[in-house]
Amino acid sequence: MTTQRMEIDIQEVPGAEGVAILHFSGDLISESVRRINECFSAVGKKGKTYAIVDMTEVSLISSAALGEFMGCRKRLIEQHGDLVFSGLDLEMRTKLNLMGATKIFRIYTDIRTALNSYKWEIERQPEKIHVSFPPYLKIVPPLRQLVSRIARQKGYGNRDSFRIETIVDEICNNAVEHGKPGADDLIDLSVIIDPDKIEIDVRNMSDPDKVASLTALLLPENAEVDKLKPDVKRGRGLTLIKMLSDKLSVECTDRGTSVRVKKVREE
Amino acid sequence: MESQIELSFEDIRGKQCAKLIRFIGDLDATNIEFVLEKVCNLINEGIVNIIADFKQLRYVNSTGLGILLHFSKTAREKGGCFKIANINENVYEIIEIIGATTLLEIYDDLDEATAALT
Incomplete structure (x- = not known):
């Protein structure tokens, strides 16, 4: 079985300065860990403390990649931010559940819902x-x-x-x-x-x-x-x-x- | 789009001129006419001892409360009573705020309300 190369596209959100949306695609395997780490470092340098990880196009996630997300989340939380997931399909969600990740990460059905949650909880927008x-x-x-x-x-x-x-x-x-x-x-x-x-x-x-x-x-x-x-x-x-x-x-x-x-x- | 309210009527064993009415749903301005008609008909037919079971009454507003006071007054005038049992804490709070807890006969459960029937 061939692996699909992981791609990351970082999107900024006008009007929500602290937020970065990270669109991941492909397979998130152990070889992807370094790039995930670099990506979050780049996001952090731009002053973004709330990361919405869009998983819509992700076909596979390994425990190593998930562990890296946990580490990144810990760093964001230390800066009063968070790392949340959106767009998981049922299979991916079940897998994260089996890995115990659903107890750690907040998971939203889509980016809009995740953004609304940010505006409510972090920016306290009514x-x-x-x-x-x-x-x-x-x-x-x-x-x-x-x-x-x-x-x-x-x-x-x-x-x-x-x-x-x-x-x-x-x-x-x-x-x-x-x-x-x-x-x-x-x-x-x-x-x-x-x-x-x-x-x-x-x-x-x-x-x-x-x-x-x-x-x-x-x-x-x-x-x-x-x-x-x-x-x-x-x-x-x-x-x-x-x-x-x-x-x-x-x-x-x-x-x-x-x-x-x-x-x-x-x- | 009116609120849903259902009333069911049961005899109360061993009690004359008495009925148990179970209120199910929300009692508000959209359905008070329906409730008013059903309960007043009952009182006018001589069923003047009424126990209202509020176990499944989720909501009541000021208009709904107004007709509960009306039932209580009308039943008393005819020598009977209108007793309320199993009220939820949100509905009780509304009755309490309006100051109607002293005007309505409220009991914790059906057994207590039934025992208080003369």
């Missing part, structure tokens, strides 16, 4: 979501679940994710119910999730008569309004949002009403 939706209540449940799932995926705990789901649900329901009668204007939901907090902004064209009562509810003296009346079926949403969040504000302009919430991560 995840931004923006959705415009028509004013129908039935659209709110999938939206609230989407935001909650993303928060959970980003490492927020079960309790925080549930609270985030509740906040999104209550604000969006308010926006639908308190929208200008007869208006088909879209409601804008913007969410910024970062590792420490989540910010939610819901903007709609509100009924002017309802805006006054909405802002009045935010006054401290009205904090407990109606929340304990068992005969009242509605009107507790804003109270709930206030209790679950760290900051709540309402802004009314000629472009609509914007309800903003900040929720600090607790878990």
Whole structure:
């Protein structure tokens, strides 16, 4: 069986200065170790501390080559970086698993996912979501679940994710119910999730008569309004949002009403 | 795209005018009318002692909580009760924040709720 010569192509990522994507191809065997080492030295000299090793075109990896990757990873981690793999096919992944490497290396399905992880964990860049939706209540449940799932995926705990789901649900329901009668204007939901907090902004064209009562509810003296009346079926949403969040504000302009919430991560 | 909620109804052995209702899914603004109709019909038919099993109720929002308070009030007015059992901690927190734990009869499990039925 003939071996395929190993090739390495190094790619820089605009906007992510610390990252290098290393596209490997061919067979990564013991004879490749020296070149792998030289390649990572060159990457290190350019100040790159986070290496995404793209394995899409790799047909074979030996234990010697894997050992070299471990050594390179150790050096990158010492510089607060990492070496991660992407694009492994099932056969390669199974092999790495048998070699115990999946417990050491982080493996991503593709380069984009690996890059997103870098931006989140190393650069601590927030995840931004923006959705415009028509004013129908039935659209709110999938939206609230989407935001909650993303928060959970980003490492927020079960309790925080549930609270985030509740906040999104209550604000969006308010926006639908308190929208200008007869208006088909879209409601804008913007969410910024970062590792420490989540910010939610819901903007709609509100009924002017309802805006006054909405802002009045935010006054401290009205904090407990109606929340304990068992005969009242509605009107507790804003109270709930206030209790679950760290900051709540309402802004009314000629472009609509914007309800903003900040929720600090607790878990 | 409405939230999914299922209600199942069972008799409670040895108890008159009583039903166990199992809530399965999410209770929110998209399905309260459905739940309201089913439970109010039951109360109007004379089934005024109700135990709500929340073991599989994943989510409730302020609107959902509003109708739970309504069921409790209506059942009491007709000489019965609306008891809740097996509530998950996230749902309990919502009820607690609204200050409704004193208005609703909440029990750890079905045995406790059933034993409390008169």
